[in-house]
Amino acid sequence: MLALRTTPWPLVAVFTAGYLPPYLLPTTVGRLDTGLPLSATQAGAVGSALLLSSASAGFLLASRVERAGARTLARFGLALAFLGYGAASLTTAVPAVVAGAVLGGFGSGTATTVAATRIAAERDPHRASTAGLLSVSALAGAVYLTVPHLGRSHGLPLAAIALTALAVWPLTGRLPAGTGTSPAARTTSGPLPHRRSGLVLAVTVLCWSLAQNSLWGVSGRIGLTQAGLGDAALGLVFAVALGAGLMGVLAAGALGPRLGRAMPVGAGTALIAGCIVVSASATTPTAFATGEIAWNTLYPVVLSYLIGLAASLDARGRWAVLVGSASSLGTAAGPLAGSVLSAQAGYAGMGLVLAGGLLLVAVPMTAVALHTGGRPLLPGTIRRRGGTPAALVAAATGTPSGVVPEVGAAEQPVVEIDVDAPALAVRGAYDTAGPRQAAGAPGPGPG
Known part of the structure; x- marks a missing residue:
């Protein structure tokens, strides 16, 4: 019940509207070359243009959400998504479809930018991002199961995205006028923090995606x-894989930060690499279904931790937006890269190349997770590994706040102290002055 009360559902809804187009990309692109006079390559280019437009919105607006206001910008993005995708779904003129897809892609990217920025300012960004992935996975699964029964029109998946944007619009009234209203945003103005870690994460997430x-x-x-x-069998495999993805998101939500972020990101990516090899080299239905279902189970789990890791780098959400936009670039280039690799090396060879690349990028991603601790720290607190924040310990024991270093303070070196030599002196001070005066420690009260 507590999780339900604390989950920012308006943000989850905006997140869903922004992330839905990439989830529906296979059916969107697949219907463009059947319902319109486009080749498979041209249809893929339209899908890439849509995702590139979405990514450009993130790069352009990452530092402007606070100034424009989350509510205003979310409504602007949802309006563009509704108009762009809606127009593209109602026409068969190829230039109009392309223009509508690009316009809608920019709107989707704007909505994703707002959601990522606000989720990063939440007390528990992992819970919010997990709820968003669960929502978009469920909605995409419903569309995949419903749309095939409604015909082969190219406009059906585009209309589903447009209607989602329209349905989410009323919920934007519960968004704040600007991200600067949160305490975290007020205390983190200035240049981007964790520049090296953020850049490494953005580049590796692009390759990962x-x-x-x-x-x-x-x-x-x-x-x-x-x-x-x-x-029919292929559709069933994909439907089961999407259901497995829902289970993966639920598992990620249940685990939360208990495992940190380094283990899910590193080990999860390594397991995904194995699943890709199995799927790409499958020559039987059983092997293919096993690889696809296992892959779709793990993918959203690792993605949720990557989103949370990006959010932990900057409470204003700028790294979350930039990393998400880098992921969109990888998503846009993925189909073309897969086609080229499979044509040159075959499906099995493509799988080996992709798996090797994933294992390589898993190392720096895990290093970023270890270096940043996997979560943002509150001002004036130090979190021990697997322990309680030091500020909470100080509040409970009466320790003055001055002894708790601020965030970003340099770590004190650990030195060895020979306790044998001064043992008698300490004992004498203890006997004559008492333990409190001998240790020099303040008492629990003001006196």
Whole structure:
């Protein structure tokens, strides 16, 4: 019940509206080359343009959400998404479809930027991001199961995205006028913190996302041509995989920060690399289904921790937005990279290359998680590994706040003290002055 009361549902809704287009990319692109006079390559280019537009919104607006206001910017983005995707779904003119997709992509990226910025300022960003991934996974699964029964029109998935933006619009009234109203935002103005860690995370997440979507872009062809599945069986595998993804998100929400972020990010990425090898090299329906379901179970788990890790680098959410935009760039380039790799090295060779790349980027991502501690620290607190924040200990024991270093303070060196030599002196001081005066420690009270 506490989790339900503290989850920022308006932000989750805006997050869902912004993240839905990448989740529906396979069906969106797949219907463009069947409902419109476009080749498969041209349809993929339209999808890439949509995601590039979404990513550009994040890069342009990462530092402007606070100035424009979360409510205003979210409404602006949702309006663009509704108008752009709605117009693209109602026309068969290719230039109009492209323009609508690009306009809608910018709107989706704007909504994602607002959601990422505000989630980063939450007390528990991992819970909020996990709820958002759960919501968008459930909605995307419903669309995948429903749209095939409504026809082969190219506009159906685009209309689903537009209607989602329209449905989320009323909830933006509960967003604050600006992110600067939060205490965390007021205390973290200035240049980007953790520049090196943030840059490393952005670059590695771009590569991580590219590898995921390289496989996603050709998974349908692998299932049909190499694993020997039919259309109905392939659809069933993808539906079960999406359901497994929901279970993965629920597991991530239940675990929360208990495992930190380094282990889920590093070990999870290594397991995903193995799943990609299994899926890409599958020659039987069982092997293909096993790889796809396991991969889709792990992918949202690791993604939720990566979002939380990016949010922990800056309470104003700028790194969360920039890392999310870098992920969108990887998503946009993924299908093209997968097609090129599979054409040059075959599906199995593509899987080995992608898996090797994931293992390489897992190392710096894990290092960032270890270096930053995986979560933001409150001002004036130090969190012991697996322990209680020192500020809470100080408040409970009466220790003056002056002995608790501020965030960013240099760590004190650890030195060895020979306790044998001064033992008699300490004992004498203890006997004559009492323990409090001998130790020089203030008492628990004001006297």
